Amino acid sequence: MRIDEAFKALVRIDDGVLMRGAFFAMLAAAGVFLLIDMREIAAMNDGLPRFDPMLEDRPVLPPAVTEAAPNGPPVQPGSSDEVLRQPMKFDLRPGGVLLAEGTIDLGAGSRFAEEIEARGEYVRTVTFNSPGGSVDDALAMSKLIREKKLDTKVAAKALCASSCPIVFAGGVARVAEKDALIGVHQVFSGGEERPTPAQAMSFAQSTTARVARHLDTMGVGPGLWINALETPPDRLYYLTEKELVDFHLTTEPVATAKTDG
Template structure:
């Protein structure tokens, strides 16, 4: 299809572009996505209203916490073992201050998680040096708010061995002035979707998805993340995950090298 060819062309340009031309090319990508949506039969947009990973504790068996990898064949296992139980990851996010100024943020990012996180930082902020993430994701708006607060407070982020950071969780990870992932950490991305039980019209679902995509793209760019990360997310259906390899985490600047930490901190306004 011509639309698919255009999408591949824009993808190649985004992956090869330098930071100075990124905003213009991202705009082109969003326009291309809008055109693609318009030619899809509205019946095919039913996935926006499907019961996907909303991480509702009242319905713990609705969707697996860890969707299979995106493949052309059989689903693949995650690249490393997740040591946290699925039942614990499905619960609303909790915050636990650990030795060394590490705040463990574990569980689903439910609606309102950002407000609880802000209260935690206000109460213990002077002690928190790093936020350690272990989450299957959840509400994108809350993830964005948490990421912005982390950057404002010049806090680092990390994903430990055996921990999961998937769906909207990498948005939080991106906020750290320093960002790391241990060997054996599992990080994955996929498309945004309607995580509420509200049944949206195809037009509303399309509008919300595009607006959210624009918000996330703008934020990741401000955090110094390369466009390839979000391209992989936009290409991956909500019921699958694109698992990031360690080399990709470095390539997309999702994890930072020491020399980039001061540059990231300098971008905080």
Template structure:
């Protein structure tokens, strides 16, 4: 189809753009989001939404921790390597101080998570040097706030072997002044979707998704993340995950160097 060909051509162009001004990046991202929405039949979208697993950030145990993989072939960091129990990952995110200034952030990012995280950072002063993430994601607004605070405090972020960082969790990861993922860390992205049980009209759903896309795209650009990461997220349905290969994490600048935290920091699983 001509529309599909145009979409593929646009994707190739976006993946090859260099680091330019913020307005240009946001414009390209919004164009990509608009094209993605325009090629979807709204009737089919509403039918599909009724069948999708719904995550309500007010009830983290509703989180679908491991949606089916959607990627070109099985990645090196396959979901089977996750060592944290599903029960722990579905609990509201908690923060536990580990040796060496490592703050372990584990669980679903529920409403209010950013506020609890801020209190934890304020209570620990400058002792926290690294945030180690193990989360299936959750509320995008809270993830953005956590990421911004991490950058403001000049904290390092990491995902260690056997840990999960999916959905909105990579937004938090992006806030690190340096970012790392050990071999065996599982990192996945997908589309933003309505995170409550409220049924929105197609027009309202599109408006909310576009606004959130703009907010996330702007933030990722400010954190130095390449646009290809968010393009993969936008083209992956909310009931699937695109699991990033190690080389993609480097290509998109989601990771910036070798891991500084070992799996020993994850011993309380």
């Protein structure tokens, strides 16, 4: 009788719970592979990641992931490398639009919170042009955007890569214009000290779990983060218009940029 009762109890478990459990188990396993990637990167670069948008001698945009030789992004960004490399700045524009432009450097989350505290009553939409950066700051910005019930946007030929899509996911309504560049890849430790294996493992697992949990809370499908985990940090997985919708990173079909006249 006890076996029968246990079986009946298992049958009653919601399929969604089982799928969610399996997904997070898979992410935990992916952390092990991320550790291997991080150790290889540290060995080749003396502790520095191969992709860092703040380093002037390295490309702001890594090549796309392809089966053959790496290709460039699907379109060229409208901003110069100099603009994208600068620490993130905020510019309040007409219509309640706050432009967040530049690299998500350490402290960008605090500056964003100060900006919202000072002028948040005028802000309705946060629009991004950023190659990414600090994951912790990206998570903090994303959570504040959702707390304040703001919308997010990536304009045509604007960039939102690496950790930037984490911030973008915080929007209640999320819009990407046609030819917006949105890409993801593995997270990595940005410190100058070479991490020990234990530190790298801890970073990989905790960061993977935090980002996956946040994206799930924001209503983003797990396929987005799976593609990120599969993509080395010196490459980018550029999302197609269909994937933006299928992964629920955008809340409506890709929009066409409006022109004056």
